[in-house]
Amino acid sequence: MRLIVNGEEQDVSAATLSELLAQLDFEGHWLATAVNGELVHRTDRANRRLNDRDRIEILSPMKGG
Numbered sequence: 001m002r003l004i005v006n007g008e009e010q011d012v013s014a015a016t017l018s019e020l021l022a023q024l025d026f027e028g029h030w031l032a033t034a035v036n037g038e039l040v041h042r043t044d045r046a047n048r049r050l051n052d053r054d055r056i057e058i059l060s061p062m063k064g065g
Helices: 017-023 042-047
Strands: 002-005 008-011 032-035 038-040 055-059
Touching: 017 032, 017 042, 017 055
Parallel strands: 002 055
Antiparallel strands: 002 008, 032 038, 032 055
C-alpha cells in the first residue's frame, strides 16, 4: 500500500496505524499521530485501519533550545 508519511510517499505492508509505527521503528507513548489531518490518540492506533494514499503525520518532541 502507498501512504504519504510526513510528506514522503512510502510503500508499506502495515494495515493499521500501530503496525505502521512499528514497521517504521517509531516507539514511545510521547508520539502524536494524525491520519488525513485527524488526530489519532495512542489508545486508538491499533484499531485505526489505513487505506491506500492516506496522509500520515507522526510527530515527536525534539531536544534543543
